[in-house]
Amino acid sequence: MFVLVNLKAYPCDPVAVAEAARDVSEETGVRIAVAPQAAHLSAVADTGVETWAQHVSAVEHGSHTGSTLAEAVADAGATGTLLNHSEARRKLADIDAGLDAAERADLETVVCANNPEQVGAAAALGPDAVAVEPPELIGTGTPVSKADPDVVTDAVEAAAAVDGSVDVFCGAGISTGDDLDAARDLGASGVLLASGVAKADDPRAALEDLVEPVAE
Numbered sequence: 258m259f260v261l262v263n264l265k266a267y268p269c270d271p272v273a274v275a276e277a278a279r280d281v282s283e284e285t286g287v288r289i290a291v292a293p294q295a296a297h298l299s300a301v302a303d304t305g306v307e308t309w310a311q312h313v314s315a316v317e318h319g320s321h322t323g324s325t326l327a328e329a330v331a332d333a334g335a336t337g338t339l340l341n342h343s344e345a346r347r348k349l350a351d352i353d354a355g356l357d358a359a360e361r362a363d364l365e366t367v368v369c370a371n372n373p374e375q376v377g378a379a380a381a382l383g384p385d386a387v388a389v390e391p392p393e394l395i396g397t398g399t400p401v402s403k404a405d406p407d408v409v410t411d412a413v414e415a416a417a418a419v420d421g422s423v424d425v426f427c428g429a430g431i432s433t434g435d436d437l438d439a440a441r442d443l444g445a446s447g448v449l450l451a452s453g454v455a456k457a458d459d460p461r462a463a464l465e466d467l468v469e470p471v472a473e
């Protein structure tokens with residue numbers, strides 16, 4: 258199971274979370290990556306943790322003020338990027354072009370989607386993975402893998418029907434090892450989470466609990 262921690266714009270210490278994620282990943286053998294604010298990418302990557310961007314713009318080098326250039330994200334140490342999110346919704350054409358930009362910069366990709374139908378559409382664009390995240394459960398602490406398991410199994414089916422090589426992750430309300438275990442049982446190969454770690458009093462303990470079912 259891949260654990261991808263999206264720090265969104267939460268007021269946590271990105272380097273402290275990154276160091277905890279690096280240590281827990283090394284101790285348990287579980288792949289854990291951290292996606293901080295773009296301005297924190299270098300500092301997070303310097304810890305040695307696997308580092309992801311939250312977004313790259315659908316642009317190439319050029320006159321694109323305010324954009325997040327895929328090449329710049331890679332230069333800062335990111336090896337992957339999220340694309341699209343319920344909290345920052347993109348047009349399909351922009352997701353498609355964002356995937357091209359990520360490929361140019363050799364970044365791994367996870368496209369977020371709100372439901373299994375969108376998962377099918379996103380899978381057709383050829384990302385490395387899609388993450389299904391029902392918006393109504395995001396940030397609630399109620400895990401999608403328990404509250405709405407059909408969403409996960411339907412997402413796995415929808416992606417497989419389009420492109421069997423696209424991994425499916427799930428997110429929204431994931432915070433404990435039980436939640437991760439349930440996600441795995443439903444066919445997800447990773448989890449995408451935010452508040453369970455970014456808002457935890459002790460992010461290291463939160464991560465240790467989260468990966469416990471899949472630790473070596």
Ligand SMILES: O=C(CO)COP(=O)(O)O
Binds near residue numbers: 263395449
């Ligand atoms: O939106 C999410 C990750 O991208 C999920 O957020 P929570 O883990 O806070 O529910």
